[in-house]
Amino acid sequence: MALERLRLLRQAQETRILKERENLERALLNSISHDLRTPLTAITGALSAVLEEGEKLNGSSRTDLLQTAREEAARLNRFVGNLLDMTRLEAGVLQLKKEPCDVQDLIGTAIATVEARLCGMPVSVRLAPELPLVSLDFVLMLQVLVNLLDNALKHAATGGELEVDAHVEGERLVLGVADRGPGVPEADLPHIFEKFYRTPVPEVVGGTGLGLSICRGIVEAHGGSIRAENRKGKGLKIVVEVPLGAAAEGRADEG
Template sequence: MENNASLLDESPERITPKQGWVLTILACVGTTIIATPLLGYLDLANIVMLFLLTVLLVAVKLGRNAAILASILSVLLFDIFFVPPRFSLAVSNIQYLVTFAVMLVTALITAHLAAGLRQRARESQSREKRTQALYQFARELAGTLTTEQVVEISRSFIKTQLNAQSAVLMPHPENERLMVVSSSESPLLEMHLAQVALKSGQLVRSDEVGGMGYAPLYLPLRASMRIRGVLAIRFADDVAEPSSETTSLLETLASLIAVAVERLHYVDVAQASEVKMLTERLRSSILSALSHDLRTPLTAMVGLADSLFLIKPALPATALETAQALHEQADRLAGLVGNLLDMARLNAGEVTLRREWQPLEEVVGAGIKLLGSALASHPVKVELPRDLPLLEFDAVLIERVLCNLLENAAKYSPDGTPLLLAAEQEMDVVRVSISDHGPGFPAKRRDDLFKMFVRGESESGKPGTGLGLAICKAIVEAHGGTITADNRPDGGACVSFTLPKGVPPVVEEELA
């Protein structure tokens, strides 16, 4: 800090009360000595003005108590040395009593007004000093890059300006337990009081623990969104009890610290979001490039495997089995590459929806027929209400969603168990659900099921790459819907997604 003067030094003066009284007596005596030779040249009224001037100067320089003393001394000295009979307190003319009274009242009023003006000037200087110190403090906080820097600047400011020890406590991100940030030179802390300040958002003070050597003052770091932590303060033993102004200053400091900590928090959040976005963009670019380059040779491999069955004379049975295995694996790998490419395009926003108003049952029937042999051991029960409205969607993409969900349900369900595909209207959406009788989703991984390369059972022997649900989520959200996964109460899994109803066009009946 550039300004090393303590904000607790309210008075810039170094004159003690006793010294002020001595100076007051000397000022009044000096005025008497100066005015005595002038008695033959000045009226008594002008002599009174000299004493009033002395009272005014004493009030401005030494304060109210010294000015009251100067008022009384001025009246006494004026009476003794200038009012006949001189050198006694006797008064020859009763009118001088009125003069004394007026002189005393005028001196006291002058002293009061001058001392009040002096006090207000000192308070103004003190406020200006505090404002400059807070401005410098806020400017230094604005340049911080880490929370540790904020704590160190705050500790130095409080130590220099308030002659106090301080500590900043912030809650742990996992268990909300308060932890001391940069514990060097921190006072003893009563963690229960700090926790109360954090929970209540109010200043907590305990002089009892302060007498035991602990920090007695705990101020919440209240920012715009939430309470970011607690500021603990312990004043030095030789510092008087903090005034209301000092407490107000500490609350302002706590607010500035909270704003700085919150700013750093959102900077970290923004940087993490940017890194995550760039990572996703890079991953999508790599997936797109690899998928595009692999699709052509894989298509060729599938074609070559098929051509082995057309060779005349026919190949031996073992060779045909190898050709069949080659065809299946190449076809599976081609599907994986296709999923990767679709996922990359969906993430990049390069897929244009071909929305059309159409009935949902047509897409459901096409999807079940397309799966064919994959659903051979799993009968599909379809429950679609008769009053289901027309929906606006891309038939190819929604068919892809239904196929992925039905294929997953069949893959993880025991043979012979049925699958249920149902739809129902809910407010402004239509919810489509696919249920099975399999083992369901692991509770610990349910929140990550729709991320890329995440599978419900990571150690499962079932073939898969963890892209199916991620593709479904991207397609459904592109249509303005939502998708969720849950376990059924009677066993099995249920994945449901919604599609907005919208306002379908009016179909005019043809005239006969």
């Protein structure tokens, strides 16, 4: 009788797990469909208006519509790129092309990449003096910083600013990207790097739930770590640590 009860309990548990998995897969599919359709709808609407209205549009309206189409196309491209990167990470085929990288150049390039999306929001940069060159895959670490800046921008409060800092601790480079938004509930902090995770904070909208997961995959491929922490007062900070690598050692030898 005890064995029968145990078997029934196991079956019930398996049924529950299967149902939860189906619900999760349905939610993820709906999320991906929404994130694909939203920019496509905006692009189609803008271009249709330009084509159908033709000469009726003044120059300013036409420019605004085309600008909208371009921005949404860029958004769609980022989303598809994130999907492809996640596929590469999960398949274990991500190949690092490390080279000595200038941290200031890396951060500057990342900020320039997201400049159009900042809409005037200031970015404060604090770099420790005499940062060494770091052995990194510049393109992939650039994507990490861009994703972190996009995430910070999504959380940032109106009238606030984004903050980026970099320094060395021991044999590791420590990078931080912070905002002054609402932060994340403490219970959810360990989960924000999970695939398709979306913050429960109601003020925050949009996002695919892929950006931070991809950051974790790239950072860990470099032998590093990534974590999130709420700031004192208000805001969220994400901290990346990666080994300095051979580049810093070579520079020290030269000195």
